[in-house]
Amino acid sequence: MGPIWLIPVAPLAAAAINGIFGKKIGKLTAAVAIAALCIALGESFYVLAQVLGGARADAAFYSWIPVGKFQVSIGYLVDPLTVIMLLVVTGVSTLVHIYSVGYMEHDHAFWRFFAYLPLFTFFMLVLVLANNFLQMFVGWEGVGLSSYLLIGFWYDRRSAVDAANKAFIVNRVGDFGFTVAVILIWTTFGTLGFADVFKAAPSVSTALLTGITLLLFVGACGKSAQIPLYTWLPDAMEGPTPVSALIHAATMVTAGVYMVARCYPLFIHTPLTLSVVAWIGAITAIFAASIGLVQNDIKRVLAYSTVSQLGYMFLALGVVVPVSGIFHLFTHAFFKGLLFLGAGSVIHGMHDEQDLRKMGGLKRWMPWTRWTFLVACLAISGIFPFAGFWSKDEILGGAFDGGHDVLYAVGLFTAGLTAFYMFREYFLVFEGTPRFDPEHVHPHESSWWMVGPLVVLGVASVVVGAALGSPPDHGALFNFLSPAFANSVHFGTYEGVPTQTFILIGVSLLFALSGIGVAWQMYMSKAWSPEALAARFSLVYQLLFNKWYVDEIYNVLFVQPTLALARFLWAFDGYVIDGIVNGSGNLTRYVGRGLRKVQTGGVGNYALGMTLGLLAILGGFLVNSYLVTH
Amino acid sequence: MPIPLNYLLATAAVLFMIGLAGVILRRNLLIIFMSIELMLNATNLNLVAFSRYLGNVNGQIFVFFVLVVAAAEAAVGLAIIVALVRHYKDSLNADDFNLLKG
Numbered sequence: 001m002g003p004i005w006l007i008p009v010a011p012l013a014a015a016a017i018n019g020i021f022g023k024k025i026g027k028l029t030a031a032v033a034i035a036a037l038c039i040a041l042g043e044s045f046y047v048l049a050q051v052l053g054g055a056r057a058d059a060a061f062y063s064w065i066p067v068g069k070f071q072v073s074i075g076y077l078v079d080p081l082t083v084i085m086l087l088v089v090t091g092v093s094t095l096v097h098i099y100s101v102g103y104m105e106h107d108h109a110f111w112r113f114f115a116y117l118p119l120f121t122f123f124m125l126v127l128v129l130a131n132n133f134l135q136m137f138v139g140w141e142g143v144g145l146s147s148y149l150l151i152g153f154w155y156d157r158r159s160a161v162d163a164a165n166k167a168f169i170v171n172r173v174g175d176f177g178f179t180v181a182v183i184l185i186w187t188t189f190g191t192l193g194f195a196d197v198f199k200a201a202p203s204v205s206t207a208l209l210t211g212i213t214l215l216l217f218v219g220a221c222g223k224s225a226q227i228p229l230y231t232w233l234p235d236a237m238e239g240p241t242p243v244s245a246l247i248h249a250a251t252m253v254t255a256g257v258y259m260v261a262r263c264y265p266l267f268i269h270t271p272l273t274l275s276v277v278a279w280i281g282a283i284t285a286i287f288a289a290s291i292g293l294v295q296n297d298i299k300r301v302l303a304y305s306t307v308s309q310l311g312y313m314f315l316a317l318g319v320v321v322p323v324s325g326i327f328h329l330f331t332h333a334f335f336k337g338l339l340f341l342g343a344g345s346v347i348h349g350m351h352d353e354q355d356l357r358k359m360g361g362l363k364r365w366m367p368w369t370r371w372t373f374l375v376a377c378l379a380i381s382g383i384f385p386f387a388g389f390w391s392k393d394e395i396l397g398g399a400f401d402g403g404h405d406v407l408y409a410v411g412l413f414t415a416g417l418t419a420f421y422m423f424r425e426y427f428l429v430f431e432g433t434p435r436f437d438p439e440h441v442h443p444h445e446s447s448w449w450m451v452g453p454l455v456v457l458g459v460a461s462v463v464v465g466a467a468l469g470s471p472p473d474h475g476a477l478f479n480f481l482s483p484a485f486a487n488s489v490h491f492g493t494y495e496g497v498p499t500q501t502f503i504l505i506g507v508s509l510l511f512a513l514s515g516i517g518v519a520w521q522m523y524m525s526k527a528w529s530p531e532a533l534a535a536r537f538s539l540v541y542q543l544l545f546n547k548w549y550v551d552e553i554y555n556v557l558f559v560q561p562t563l564a565l566a567r568f569l570w571a572f573d574g575y576v577i578d579g580i581v582n583g584s585g586n587l588t589r590y591v592g593r594g595l596r597k598v599q600t601g602g603v604g605n606y607a608l609g610m611t612l613g614l615l616a617i618l619g620g621f622l623v624n625s626y627l628v629t630h
Numbered sequence: 631m632p633i634p635l636n637y638l639l640a641t642a643a644v645l646f647m648i649g650l651a652g653v654i655l656r657r658n659l660l661i662i663f664m665s666i667e668l669m670l671n672a673t674n675l676n677l678v679a680f681s682r683y684l685g686n687v688n689g690q691i692f693v694f695f696v697l698v699v700a701a702a703e704a705a706v707g708l709a710i711i712v713a714l715v716r717h718y719k720d721s722l723n724a725d726d727f728n729l730l731k732g
Contacts, residue, residue, distance in 0.1 A: 601728030603662065607653045 002046045004076055005061065007086065008125040010036040010043075011093075015119035022111030029114035030101045036118055037097050040125065041090040044083070051083045052480070058131050058195055065134075072192055077131035081484045084326060084477075085128040085258055088333045089251050093121045095453035096246040099341050102449030103242050103348055113153065113240065120146035124251050128258065132192040133182045136259065140178065140223065143252045144171050150247060151239040163238040170232040174222015174256075181215035188212070198265035206270060213266050213273040216259065217280075224256030224310045227284045231551055233307055237299040241344030244299060249306050249340050250333040257313040257329050261322050264485055268320070278318020278399075282410040285311030287548070289417040293424070294534075294544045296356050298343045301425050305380065306336055308414060312395055315411060321398030323481045328391035330477070331465055335379035335387055338457035339422075342373035345446040345454065346429055353436070356425065361434040365443040368451045370430045372458035377426045379461040381419035381512045384505075387461045390469030397472065397504050412511055419515025427523035472501060638679035646672035659711050659722045663704075670700045 014036035060073035127139025152164030292304035316325030652665025681689025
């Protein structure tokens, strides 16, 4: 298996070097980080080769917490699922590091960025490689921390700090579920190792397993931005765009999906949890897509798109086609990473302009960005033969085959919405006439540091779907991954009625194309006026534009009561607790102030006091002896 | 015929009370000092009286120690008084020395 420890340790070393010496070595930090990532990527490919050859591993490096029966080790679990995640994380991370050299070029905290980014990669790899729940939790919290640091990277902006706090606090809610689940697993199974827990899962009562899996899913909802905990992700766009691409699109937000997939042997015994997962996924998908339709910030559209696509992945996990879910995770990492990096290239070229209404016609100046962005849009819309087509259709097909008609319909409709909002963004940014003042704004194509990763991801967005996913449900990835789920999922041998498959493909293509068509009518040929439509359905438009007022509702329902409680407790602490503590001090002081009058300094007074005391004692003895004798 | 114990004890008690009254009531440091000596000697008288009454010589030996300590105390105490009067306040009035007033 090779030196597998190198995969997480190399980025950690880079983070340590850059964090400690970054200020001194300046731009060299990028070289350190990229070199470390290349080592991790190379080792990941080596592991892939080994696993393709049939190797599996589940071993411990080090006994971490040996306390009586509570034994937790730091180890690694290598199976096809791990390898896929390793490749996604190290691959996209390497590209984003290279891209960031160009994107962060003029930032005064260049070195700090290149300390945080490998740190994130390290924690993500710890999470992916974990062979027990507690180690996974360490990585889980670590990526949350890195996410916080990177969202608030420009900490002199109030909005960035607020967004970082929001991400951290909302994630705490999910992490609470995860923590309780881990404790429940320990009390139920007496171990936290994945292999032991999964082996013992069938003998545990369904009710208990349902509780555990629902709590795990709460954790996944927080990290993967599902309803009701998705609100932090759109705000997280305050971070630098490479961060949005790596953390808030390609890797960290898929940690929840990965966790559910990893724990599939538990989930498979709990039909209730699975249907919750599927429904939450489907509702999130359509809900987030509906908000994405009308947003005007180039990154926010992508953020809602990410939430929506993550919903697809959970939908897949819920309707028991986990391989398709992971497949979509894999392809999504490429095309959504590409979309974000493309958006970053646009923002960079437009001098930090993010408003879609002030762009337009950029294809003249940014041909590379334009073509790669178009490829990504086609991929996410699910147009044949781009990557998203293969993975999304597998999910929809899985939902349809499983008899989940409503879920299928929701997914299908969301696919149409996805195509619409992506091409709306594409048309608004790259096509049409410029809506900015070319006298003052001079768009320019980005440097090769940035274009290079775009091209690599663009090529990946074209080929990975067809290469790994064809034919549907029997592709290379399916054959590679399904053994990982073999113990838990009974794959009905999908007989693949060809006509049905073709009809399904045709229907979803139809929805995607009509989404693109509507976008064309509204934003290219201007046949339909978006403004008139917004005015006509102003209620719906306002509802969508204001994100269904979810932030406002949460503010009233949760934030304000929490703040009120906090203020009450603060006052309680200030007046009652501090009152008691200060009160005892004050009491002593006042008593002392009264008693010091006794200390006259006159010798005679003391002598008198001593005499009186002596007399009192003697008197006491006398009275006592009198009482005793009589 | 030996003097009865009661007489001796009464004398000692009177001496002690005179000394005590002197310490409490008088203001002159030297008088207070002498009153303390008086109380010490009242105690000595008690010890000697009981020693004789009980036929045990230990009490009388103890008195020697008390006398020695009293002499030493008188030397130190007088030195302190002299130092106080010379360097601090030109007065022998105990009420003038209230440095320890709270």
